[in-house]
Amino acid sequence: MHSSLDWIYTVDIDAGTLTISSMSEWRGLLAPSPSLPLDLAEIYETYSIDGWTVRKPRYMFGEDIRESNEAQAKQFETFEMDLGIPSPMNELQGRFFTDLVFVWRFWIDDPSTWRVLCAAFLRLAAWDFEVSFDSRCSEVELPIDATSIPLWSYPDTDIYWFHGYLVVLQENLQSDAMINKAISKAKSYIGTLDTRPRHGKTRLICISLRQVVFVELSQEAALASKSLVLLSSSSATQCSPGFRALARVLTSNCWKPHAYREKWPVNMPPEIIEMIFSKMEPGDAVAFSQAFSVAEQCYYASEFQFKNIDVQSFESSIPCCGKRTRLETHGICCSECYSWQHLECLGLENDSSSSKGRYVCLDCQEREMVLDPGGINRFSCRKVREGCQVRANGLLKSLQLRLSKPAHLRPELRSYARLDSVAPSLIDYTILFNHAFSGLAYGLEPLEDTSC
Ligand SMILES: [Zn+2]
Ligand SMILES: [Zn+2]
Known part of the structure; x- marks a missing residue:
């Protein structure tokens, strides 16, 4: 035992x-x-x-x-992040995050696996993965249990570059002293490099098991965001503020490092870049998007890799009503959990003062986010995992996480049910990190179309 x-x-x-x-x-x-x-x-x-x-x-x-953790004067100024309206891509990312936390929940209490999980969170947040559609989907190793081992590659160091940001791993980021420590680690790392970024500013993503902090470092000063919760006991059912911020930082222009990459001398129309993307292998597309900023914008403007899928429900990123018309401007972002909500849904439509000031949503006023040992499993294992409503090739479907192989590959089902009475639970997509299975497999299930 x-x-x-x-x-x-x-x-x-x-x-x-x-x-x-x-x-x-x-x-x-x-x-x-x-x-x-x-x-x-x-x-x-x-x-x-x-x-x-x-x-x-x-x-x-x-x-x-x-x-x-002893009291120490903080060596940075704080800044508030403005993350803007979540995109359909952010909605899928939020779902993938909670699903990833759920499938690998047995690993989270073991600090030795932190680096590998951290690499997975960063990859999901940067949409830096490959989606496999082919027949190999059914060969994936499911279910993920306490004996499964994540097989994707990850940097085995505490400091590394990722999509233009310097990632600093540290065991704890709760106090100012710990943020100071992460900053000085980054400073001494940058000091050893021959080539500093030309503009003299480096943007850091400091990550611990529980928190994430964003830091802008220049010769003169350091600016840090507040410490955001990345993992809590409820992270397998609800996207965390830390991951929401991470996904928006990595996929939008809200906090991009200043022009760290090549500019193309020719003006390339977006249509041409889209055509280039459509011919590429998924792994190459991520690399290409990192090569120059026009390609990156194009890459993050669509849910690339899920080409025929159009996200219909936004329960994770816009929890008030879960709807997005793609034209909204009247909304407010909770400054604790970074969920975005319509002013109308909150009944604040005519209240201009609240739209400018700091807003904390009802959920956040009531809860405290902590990560207990074994808490993720206790919180989520008996809950049904809801799918995400999408339109796939014109039909309304539910994108559903698969926790086991398709029914026809599970002979044990024959012993207690007639196979034709069991849902086939086919796998249509698997998400891979560097060709290794991430634990995330999805299938499309029909939904009744109620929109017309
Ligand atoms: Zn709403
Ligand atoms: Zn909130």
């Missing part, structure tokens, strides 16, 4: 201690690795059993978080 358990919590009431150990192999046998007992009195709520109480966990980044 222990082989499938990651952590063992031993409570010794007589001694008043808690010991957290992981299973490790010793002379061919699995045994709990030795670790320091913690004082039970110190642990008063489940979410404090992470980071600082586990003093030297084997997989963590090896820094003592408690020590660096």
Whole structure:
């Protein structure tokens, strides 16, 4: 039984201690690795059993978080981000994010997998993946369970470049001191480079398991956004503010690094660029979009790779009514969760003051977003995963996450049902990161058209 358990919590009431150990192999046998007992009195709520109480966990980044959390003057100014209206692409990204968190939920409590998951979040946010439509779709390894291993490649360092941004991985970004630390890590990294960005400004995406912070770094000063929640216990059912911001930063012009790429001497009409894209392999298209800004704009203007799909419902990005006419201007973005809502739906239409000031939606006034160990599974495993309404080749369909192989490839179904009475659950699309299965597979299911 222990082989499938990651952590063992031993409570010794007589001694008043808690010991957290992981299973490790010793002379061919699995045994709990030795670790320091913690004082039970110190642990008063489940979410404090992470980071600082586990003093030297084997997989963590090896820094003592408690020590660096000491009060420290912050070395940056803060700025508010204006993310604008979410696009249909952002809606799909939000769905893919919650689905990815759901399928890999068993991995999130294990800090050793943070780098690989982080690479996946960044790729989804940048629409940097390949969609496979072919017959190989049914050969994917489903279902994803506690024994599955993510196989996509990822940078094995704490600092790397991604789509023109410098990504800084750090175990915690909750306090100013931790943001300071991420900034100084980035500074010393940039200092070692021969070629600095010509304009002298670098845009950083600092990521931890729980938060994301956006930082603009120049010679003189550092500007940082507030720390946004990237993963919480509800992230498998509701897109997090951190991911919403990440997706919009990477797919729109709201916070692009200043002209870091080539400009083409010829004026290329968008139609020609679209034609070039349509002839390309998906992986090449991402690279091409990164080569120059006109191509990038063209790439992010459509849900490229899902060419025949037109998103119809926006429950994730526009939660008020889930509708988008593509002409809206009268809306407001919650400054906590970055969901976008119509002023009409909120009954604020004539209230011009609220549209300029800071707005916090009702949901955010009520909830607190925390990530408990095992919380994602407890929160989401019994909920039905709703599909996304799309129009595919003119027909209204539901884009549905697939958690297992299609029915005809599951002989076990024969033992308890007639196969023709089981939904076929075919897989139409799989999402790949560098040719490796991301865990996300989707099928289109018919929906009744009620629009006409
Ligand atoms: Zn609305
Ligand atoms: Zn909100």
